[in-house]
Amino acid sequence: MTAATEPELAASVPALWHLVVRQIAAGSRLADLFGTAHPDGLVLTAQLAGRGTITSLEALLPSDQVRYPALTPQVAPAFWYEREIHDLFGVVPEGHPRLEPLVLPASSTDLPMPGAGAAPVAIDPDPGVLPRHAAGPGLFTIPHGPVRSGVTESIEYLVETPGEDIPHLNMRIFYKHRGIEKRFEGLSPADGVLLAERTEGVASVANAIAFCEAVERIAGLDVPWRALLIRVAQAELERLACHLDAIVRLADGAGLAVATARFGWHKERVLRLAGELSGSRFGRGVVVPGGVSGLPLLGPADLLGAIGDLDRRITPDLDLLMGTASFLDRLRRTGPLNPARAAEHGALGPIGRASGAGEDTRQSRPYAAYGLLGVTASSRTDGDALARLEVRIDEIGGAVHLLRQAADELADAGSGQLRAELSPADGRATGWAEAPHGEVLYDVRVEGGVITRCRVRPAAFHNLVLMHEVFAGDILTDFPFIEASFGLPVAGAAR
């Protein structure tokens, strides 16, 4: 939408925080907070999502200063962001309520420092640096992970419990840290999209779209209409698959064997359709900077037929699922996220929308073809697992509708090139997309034709911290439901 703008530079870090607080009071939300290594020190960038755009504010922390006043006491959503900055750059936010290692518990002084040219060869996480999480009186800690039962991503939950209840939950996400942001440095934008697809493998298309939007903004490109439609089609198929996956996990947790099997079948059909459309079941290789790599392998008529078939099979099963009382009982009032807390934190995706707080980036900051196709965001106010499921079901219906629209438009769109020529351009821009889990932000800086800094902020990193807040009176057996209703990929949170 808006052209790439240079970020506003504040005089000092406290001045930057002042600006941030003012903008938040005026109605924005904190979308991202990250650091970039600079020859003179560390540049802290805060990105705020406001009406229709993302504004960036920056300040320089001189290299002789290691400590700076923390933002978290004033702006609670900055909690994990400042911990990440501490892990990657070694600076200390003073006044931070709980400064523990989050993505990289390192005892060495050799730190990654994204934005600096050099990269350390290897940094092994040091478990000795982790706090030992002594439980309070009457409690003991159940370490759950990183190798958990079932086929799941590696994350450790430290459940402090007196035996049945969950008074407190801690998370350790550093196991899956792959150093993605550092890996971007030195790649060309064409290669960068390959890495962006594999940051969050289940949301490849959305991540690729966000990355490509940033690159296209830097180059000032206009993407052809047909390419935008194809992007929308792939992204909505991906949304279908992710939401069906969440439903499969919820049904599995509740022990509904037939529902689990049927929704597994539906998800398999969606993945097969995505594969037929693009050659890759996850839609990889479709979105490239400037457009898409080629026409879909299915014609619009076939696509419409396949979507209709899917819809005909999924909708009755969804209705039956939402009529199964035993299933709904497990979800009702489980894992409630307080709407006020969700609004304060700026919760993204279905989690935020289920608590009445979130926006849908496709609607508030339209990208690709969404502006013209029109998206209605679904919303609830209860904030429990059932509300999140209902939001996802609404979005499944919305995705089917958008797919039909995209297929129709593709049939009428005629011919033309699918990809604008990417001229080498330097600059910096932010791209965004609404992944199935929420808004994903990419802030890309290109110098000399290669990426020198690429900030990846998936929705999972922003939302996962809310897991601390949702165990109100729930017991251990509710844990799988809460985790499944959040449905956040750990690969995105840990990057």
Place this chain on the structure above:
Amino acid sequence: MWVLRGLRNGVLTTGWPGRADEYASATRGPATVKASPAAAALPAAEAVRLCPVDAISADKEGGVRVDQGKCILCGRCVAARPDVFAWSAGPHRSTLTRPGLVVPAVESPETLREVTDKLRARTRALRRSVHLRHVDAGSDGSEEWEIMALLNPVYDIHRLGLFFTASPRHADILLVTGAGSRGMARPLRETYDAMPDPKIVVAVGTDAVGGGIVSPSYAVRGGVGSIVPVDVWLPGSPPSPFAILSALLMAVGRIPASAGPPMSVAGGDPR
């Protein structure tokens, strides 16, 4: 109500490997080199430049080789030079040796037979029913989806006698996904040690086999081969459920080890 709903659609399960399944051949595998004169004539420098992960290498006698263990299925080589490169097809994508993933074949059949015999001697007891334990060593999340797809009614690994287990103490096969993030090195090693002998390790996905595009990074070890001894290598980004099934059956010897890439591309059209 759910039971009736389930009965209405009949049997959804594939009969593979007993019966052919056309979707098994439909998904793309890593890039492979066509046996064509254009392949021999391709200049080395251009070939190497095509691949963002350096999976393409030049042969000393001319011609090119693709290391499928590094291929992330970006499709650039196939799009640029469709006369030289093509997608490999078919479900049998795995090998018992890492060099066996380089196509056209560099390994002799004798080496393959030797490795196969050693594996079979070690795991003679695992034939009919085995238990699988999965560990995520820094994957991007898609390999887990493909492994979980094995449990849906379309693939249904239970009919083949394969089961997932939560405790490594009960597991026979260790499925590892992910590029080997350094944070997961110790947990992966502990899981491997916690499994009783005999055990088989399957590296699932290009990230696990060769590090993928995430490697080289300060936080990743370039594949899991340096953390645990891998017996079966399965490339793919991510590998399709049929490919994973094929790798599992190859691991227990129900599919011959020669069904995989090295033998299948030696002097013939790729399917």
Place this chain on the structure above:
Amino acid sequence: MTGFGAALAAGLILIALAAAADLAAGPRGRAWRAAPYLAGAVGSVSLAVAGAAALAGRAVTLGSGGLLGVVAIGARPGFSAIPGLAADQLSGLFLVIAFTAAAAVSLAFASWSIGPRGPARRGLGAGYALALGSVAVVLTARDAFTLLFAWESLTLAFWVLSGYRRAAPGRPAAALVTLAFGRISGAFLLAGLLLLVTRSGSLTLAGLAHVPAGPLRSTACVLLLAGFAVKVGLVPFQVWLPRGYAAAPGPARAIMAGVAVNVGFYGLWRTLAVLGPPPAAVTDVLLLLASVTAVLGIAHAAVQGSLQRVIAYSSVENTGLILAGFGVALVGAATGSRALMAAGLLAATLQVIAHTAAKSLLFVSSAGIQDAAGGDDLDDLRGSVRRTPWSGTGLAIGSLTLAGLPPTAGFVSEWFLLEALMQQFRVPGLADRLVLAVTGAAVALTAGFAGVTFVRLVGLVVLGRPVREGTRGDGDPGPAGRAGIVALAVACLALAALAPLEIRMISAGLVPVLPSAAVTAALKSPWVLQPVFPGFSILSPSWLWIIMPALFVLVTLLAWIASGARLLRVRRVPAWRSATAGVSGRASYTAFAFANPARRVLAAVLHTRAEVTRLDASDDAHDGDHDAAAPHVEYSSDVIEVTEEYFYRPFRRPFALAVRQAQRLQSGRLDAYLAYMLIALIAVLALVTGLH
């Protein structure tokens, strides 16, 4: 004095010497410290021999003048020919039970006393000896006065024992409560016996049987039952047991809970022998109270955080079980069914024996464990079998016995108890049948929760991973103590294998109540038991003792063969904990957490309250980073003793009021006190004249 009366005398003399040694010499050197207990051990053996002789039917008497005779007041009408101490079969049975256990406990006591945490000043040995001597005299008393005198001295001994460590917090209060309830039981006994004595005209216990039936006899019977019930801890009198037992030092608890508690049961059995069954309503109330006692006892035992309290509350539970069996016997006596009476009494006596052995073993072992760990909290005592292997094993065997698991003696007795309760269909009256059914359900529930309680002890305290490392063997008893533990453990196990012999012994001991043929009807064949009624059910613990090990060996052999002789070739790896990066200290299941489900399930009985509080101190003036590892949430859970809360607490205020009024009498003026004595004398004279 007959031949075996000499054994009786020898035992009493040795016990008296023990007291003297302790008072004279005190803890002056190792030999002197252990001497009272060793003397007590020998005396106990002697008394047990006397008891065995009495069981066998030999006459065991000591002195014809009794205590009054010794004092030589002289002959008076009605007070002539007072018998001294004599043991009949019932006394002999309880002498054997109590004093074999006392011998083993005394050995452990001797060992403990020379340890580092032994008694620091004189008095403990005297208290111990006084307790043993009082028990012996109660068991062999032939007249009411001796009985009461010994009873009161037993109360005094309890007070000495529980108040020995008076510097520790809560001990003086516990000792006072023990003393108070001891006096209450004595008061009940005094009232009951006085009523009977006035009517029968003679002080002898045998003579009391001649009191004609009527309200007086029933009232006296109820009073006697109440007095003995206070001693053993029947609801609502059980509140002193946990306090009193936990307050006593070391193996003194075993003396109190394992040896001395048997006088209560003896008294109940003797009341049944002398006076017969009480009115039917009283029997039903007794049964209901017994079931409540059992459930309440085990509910509290399951959730306590202190080892001594768990074991003490288990005593309350066992009281409930034993009195349930006794209630069945009362119902049988009232309905004239001798078989039912035999079934009930046999079950109750078996449980008494099993409880004596197991409780003594538990308290002796827990003394060693507590000394080694320096504390009593269950979470600090984990893995005690590594630190104190002997005490740990003793705790395990005692726990298994009280949990009623085969092949221990507790299993046999609980089986008999449940079988006896299941005979309720043979009882004619509907009310009795209902009450017996309810009691049966309560006993079954108790047995289930006993499993939970003792699994916690065995799994966490004996077998868990030690929280703190300590030197191995520090706190474990020396050779004498080990002998005691081994003896008690062997008793717990062998009494199951030799159950038929045990039943024969009991049948001999119950002769004053039932003919022995009624009890030996429980022996279907030499090694197979049945619940007195034929054709209902059988059990053979002796065969279990042969078959269970044989099966174990057979299975091991099969496994060894099937594994190709590679059964023991193992590769050791750390326990699987989902490959966590680690948490500190309390990362495993604590004893507190294990009891949490019990706390919730039994919330109706325990009135559980749970609370989660945030520990984040917002007024902590910290600049910079908070200690990320500091705990920030606390969980606390509380249970209430319902009897204390709803039975005793409402009486506090009127009681305090009454005490304040009574204090006015304590004017401190001599003439007032003389006036009181004159008034009391006139009142007694009037009463005595009026009753005649």
